[in-house]
Amino acid sequence: MNLFSDIGALVIEQIDAMMREGALPGGLDTGAVTVEPPRDPMHGDMATNAAMVLAKPAGMKPRDIAAALAGRLTADDRVASAEVAGPGFLNLRLSNAVWQDVLRRVLGAQGDFGRSQMGQRQKVNIEYVSANPTGPLHVGHTRGAVFGDALASLLDYAGYAVTREYYINDGGAQVDVLARSVYLRYLEAHGQAVSFEDGTYPGDYLIPVGEALAEEVGDRFVDQPEAVWLEELRDFATDRMMDLIRADLAALGVKMDVFFSEKSLYGTGQIEAALNALDEKGLIYQGVLEPPKGKKPEDWEPREQTLFRSTAHGDDVDRPVKKSDGSWTYFAPDIAYHYDKIERGFDQLIDVFGADHGGYVKRMKAAVSALSDGRVPLDIKLTQLVRLFRNGEPFKMSKRAGTFVTLRDVVDQVGADVTRFVMLTRKNDAPLDFDFARVLEQSKDNPVFYVQYAHARVCSVLRKAAEAGISADDDTLAAADLSGIDHAAELAVARKLSEWPRLVEIAARTHEPHRVAFYLYDLASEFHSLWNRGNELPELRFLQEGDPATSQAKIALARSVAVVISAGLGILGVTPVEEMR
Secondary structure: OOHHHHHHHHHHHHHHHHHHHOOOOOOOOOOOOOEEOOOOHHHOOEEEOHHHHHHHHHOOOHHHHHHHHHHHHOOOOOEEEEEEEOOOEEEEEEOHHHHHHHHHHHHHOOOOOOOOOOOOOOEEEEEOOOOOOOOOOEHHHHHHHHHHHHHHHHHHHOOOEEEEEEEEOOOOHHHHHHHHHHHHHHHHHOOOOOOOOOOOOOOHHHHHHHHHHHHHHOOOOOOOOHHHHHHHHHHHHHHHHHHHHHHHHHHOOOOOOEEEEHHHHOOOOHHHHHHHHHHHOOOEEEEOOOOOOOOOOOOOOOOOEEEEOHHHHOOOOOEEEEOOOOOEOOHHHHHHHHHHHHHOOOOEEEEEEEHHHHHHHHHHHHHHHHHOOOOOOEEEEEEOOEEEEEOOEEOOOOOOOOOOOEHHHHHHHHOHHHHHHHHOOOOOOOOEEEEOOHHHOOOOOOHHHHHHHHHHHHHHHHHHHHHOOOOOOHHHHHOOOOOOOOOHHHHHHHHHHHOHHHHHHHHHHHOOOHHHHHHHHHHHHHHHHHHHHHHHOHHHOOOOOOOHHHHHHHHHHHHHHHHHHHHHHHHHOOOOOOOOO
16 A cells, blocks of 8 residues: 555546547656655645646646646545645645554554565565675675665565575685684694784684694694685584674674575686677777776786776776786686576565775676676665764774774674664765664654664554454454544654555655665654643543553554554664663
C-alpha cells in the first residue's frame, strides 16, 4: 500500500478522462506527473505538478488545467479539497477517513506494511567490507559493514533477491607480510625474542595465531628459511584472520552469504578469460600511457603494457591490466572477479568501498559496462571516514591491533544496536562524528534513544491495556471504530505512517538506507509530540478510563507506530526495545 501511488493513479485516471472528453488534447505524456508531499505541510497533504507538466504540450495555461483537474479530484471521497497554488501547482487535502484507513492497513498487513515488490526479485549482489585479511576490522570497516548490511536488508524489503558478499583479498603481497608476521609470533611462542621490522604487523591479535601455529606444527618451522614455510603460513594465517573477521562481523550482526577468495582467480584461467572477453570486443591493446600529471599512480610504467581501453566506457584514461614483466596489475583480478559476478547472473552489482577507493570508481564501472555490454549496472558507494570523540573531544582507545581502533572496541563500548543506528545517521559519503558519550545519552538529541523510546512507550501502553482488560491484538485494533482519530496531532502521526511505503521505495531506488534512520526519527518525533500533548489534553491519552472502545482506537494508532518502527529498525539491523533502562 502506497498512498502516494494510489492518489497518483487517481490523478492520471482523471487526466486520461479529460483527454477522452476533449478537455485536454489526446496523447499527452503523463510520465513526468508526480504526487509528492508538499514542501510546506501547511499547504496540504499532497501536491501534484500535473498542470505544470501538461501545460506546454497541451497549449493551455497551467492554472486552467489545474482548476479543471481540481474539480474532478474532489469528486473522489478521498480528496477533501484541491487548491490551485502559484503558477499551477495543485495542493490536495485528504479526508480524515483516509488517514484512519492507514492504521487499518498497517495493522492488517501483519508486519509487512511498506514491503514492496518494486524489485521484482531481480538478483542484486552487494559486496561490502572486503577488508584485507591481515587483522581485525577497524572502525572504518564498521561503517561500510553497517551501510552494506542495511542496504541489503532494504533491497530485500523492497522485493529484490539479494546476495551479501565479502571479497577476501588473499592474493596480494600483503598476505605474504601477514605470514611473516605470524612466523615472528610463532618464533616468540617458542621462546625466541623477535622484532617487527620491514612493515610487518605488530598487533597483539597475532599472538594467539602464532601460538596456535606452534601447537599445530611444533618446532617444524623454527629457524627454517622462508621458502619452507611461507605458502603454508599464508593459508594458515588467512584462515585464522577470516575466523576473526567473521566473529567481528557477527558481533555487529552481519552475516555474509558468500566469501569469495581472490586467490581462487589465480592459476585457474579466470583472469585470462575475463581479459579475453574484453579482447574479443577490441578493448585490450599494447600501448604506453602518457605520464600522469602530479603524483604517479602505482600502476603507471613508462614502457609498453597491456592496457584496457576503459575510456570507451566512460573512464578518464585507459588502464593497465598486465605489467611489462608479465605480472598482473591489481586491476586485473578485480576485473575477473566482477566478470564472475556477471557470469553468475546478477542483474545489478553494488560495491561498497572506503573513501580511499574513489579513484577506482570509473575504471571498475567501465570494466563492468564492457563485460556486460551495458546490461548490468554497477553502483559504487563510498563510505567516508568516522571520527571518534568522547564528550566532544577526540578520543583514542587502547589499540590492541597495534595501529587502529577496532570494530570490536566500538561494539564493546556501546553495543551493536547503537553502533549500527549511529553509523546510519549520516549519508554514506559524508564524514561521521561518533561521540561515545553522546550516543548513550537519553535525550532527544540522541536519535537512537529517541526512536527506541517511542517503541518502548508503545509497549508500555499495550502492557497497561492488558492490565485494564482491554483487548489490543492487531486484528481487534484494526476492526475498531477509528472515526474518533481526528485531532490534528493524531492525524499528523497517521500522515507520517502513510509515508513509509513511499520512503522504502525511494531509499531502495537511490541505495540510501540512511533515509530509513531519518524517517524513523521523524516518526518518533510526531509520536512523542502526541504523547506530550496528552499530558495537557486528557482526550489525547491512549487509555481512556471507562471507555474501552475509544481506547482501542487510540491504541491502534500507537500500535501502528510500533509496527513501522520495528520494521524500520529491522532494516537497519537494530533490535527494538520494549523497556528503557
